[in-house]
Amino acid sequence: MKKVTGIGGIFFKCKDPKKMTEWYQKHLGLETNPYGATFDWYEGADNTKKAQTQWTPFAETTKYFEPSAKDFMVNYRVENLETLVEELKKEGVTIVDTIETYDYGKFVHILDAEGNKIQLWEPKD
Numbered sequence: 001m002k003k004v005t006g007i008g009g010i011f012f013k014c015k016d017p018k019k020m021t022e023w024y025q026k027h028l029g030l031e032t033n034p035y036g037a038t039f040d041w042y043e044g045a046d047n048t049k050k051a052q053t054q055w056t057p058f059a060e061t062t063k064y065f066e067p068s069a070k071d072f073m074v075n076y077r078v079e080n081l082e083t084l085v086e087e088l089k090k091e092g093v094t095i096v097d098t099i100e101t102y103d104y105g106k107f108v109h110i111l112d113a114e115g116n117k118i119q120l121w122e123p124k125d
Contacts, residue, residue: 003084006043008121009054009075013065017057030055051077051123067096068117081106081122 014020021037024030030037036056043049054075058064065073078084081099085108089095096109096117105123112118 004076004078006051006077007053007074008077008123009056009119011054011056011058011065011073011075011119013060013062013071014057015060017059020057024055049125065117068111068115070116073117073119075119075121078120078122081108081120084120 021030021032024037025032036054039053039055041051041053043051060071065071085095085099088110094111096111099106099108101107103124105121107122108120110118110120
């Protein structure tokens with residue numbers, strides 16, 4: 001079974017997310033939106049399969065990354081999230097919450113070997 005298929009997003013804490021977003025927009029040309037910036041790309045050689053990677057600054061006081069104490073969180077794109085979560089449970093991986101479903105896919109959070117919170121995302125095609 002294929003597990004991680006790519007990076008779905010990079011999230012990090014900062015003192016002023018609005019200022020940080022504006023800096024990246026001005027100096028690096030990111031096309032920003034209320035959530036940061038979205039990078040569109042195509043999966044493999046099939047130029048009809050569009051995909052996205054999200055870049056988002058969070059307030060340094062956010063609790064969203066807990067229980068990790070780190071200032072970042074990586075979102076990994078995956079296939080078959082429900083099956084993967086069952087495998088991870090059998091392997092003793094800490095599952096932080098339950099799978100949540102949105103219009104754009106399914107999400108769950110886990111902890112890696114050093115307690116970093118990781119978001120797993122099965123995009124809705």
